[in-house]
Amino acid sequence: MKFKIYIPLIAIAMFALASCTKSPVTKPVTTTPPVVNDADVYVAGVAPTAGGSLVASYWKNGVPVKLTDSSNQTMATSMIKQGTDIYVAGYTNALYGADIATYWKNGVATALTTGSVVSQANGIAVSGSDVYVAGVVYGPSLPQAVLWKNGAMIALGDPSFATRALAVTVSGSDVYVAGYINNAAVYWKNGVADTLLVDPTADPNLYSTKANAIIINGADVYVAGQVATYSTIGGIYWKNGVATQLHDGTICSLSTTPGAMVISGSDVYVAGFTKDATTNKAVATYWKNGVETKITDGKTNAEADAIAVNNNDVYISGLLDGTATYWKNKTPVQLNKNTGFASAANGIVVVPH
Helix, strand or coil: CCCCCCCHHHHHCHHHHHHCCCCCCCCCCCCCCCCCCCEEEEEEEEEECCCCCEEEEEEECCEEEECCCCCEEEEEEEEEEECCEEEEEEEEEECCCCEEEEEEECCEEEECCCCCCCEEEEEEEEECCEEEEEEEEECCCCEEEEEEECCEEEECCCCCCCEEEEEEEEECCEEEEEEEECCEEEEEECCEEEECCCCCCCCCCEEEEEEEEEEEECCEEEEEEEEEECCCEEEEEEECCEEEECCCCCCCCECCCCCCEEEECCEEEEEEEEECCCCCCEEEEEEECCEEEECCCCCCCEEEEEEEEECCEEEEEEEECCEEEEEECCEEEECCCCCCCCCEEEEEEEEEC
């Protein structure tokens, strides 16, 4: 579910591949998107052309908008809507060339590197006229976490360590970036790293943690991610550095994209997937205040990659049997119908009418 876009186009769910084996999609999808009356639903990801090229795209109420042509392989990793403007982060890849971190504003691309090194844009935030993009630049030996502000690159990590920046948000004059340094989840506030800890006595086999999503709610800092042992992977979130593990990890759970967490009122939602113990298939799942809700039945592979809440409606974007999909209150809308090629839905924005 989740070719040389050797990108983690494996990013169509990189850890999903590593942790929960899934089969590529070969059958056409026939679901027709419903009419959306109470809100506009925007979903960002990647859609294939008839020839199988992967094109960064977003869908508005099920109607696709391609951000590039099919001459390059491209990926959309996250999106936001600011007023009437739609911003999408991702990367392009000239055939067999280097990934180039890119963002699109209303369909117009801004390349953040020249292509001399591999780079990827993972998360995006806008504050006034400033555009912030979190991502990674692959140096001579190790990946480096970076933040671009209006196209100017700011290094976040020590080049002697492997670091990645996966999400960004802005609160007032403060810029927060989530990611990891080596095997430790961190967030940076205005460039200063704060390591997120898990009680090692709770699991002596702890191997690594990663921070994939970050939200500021008043004075509180929420970060969602994953915690791994040598044999399991589990979802987790931190509030002001205090960890809440969402799943014991024994049957695989993740929250892996910048849009994998949302706060609505006093409620904290985190998206990911679990694994059906009988079928061994991934089950799209979300947690509300730590309480698990499965939105698929385990008969086919599915994962929840991003989440939005509008009134009492819960919207999830992700994958269903290898096909870009969003769910409204557990009802699926498959977006890449009748192509027979794999696709992805990595971000979702819901705008009430």
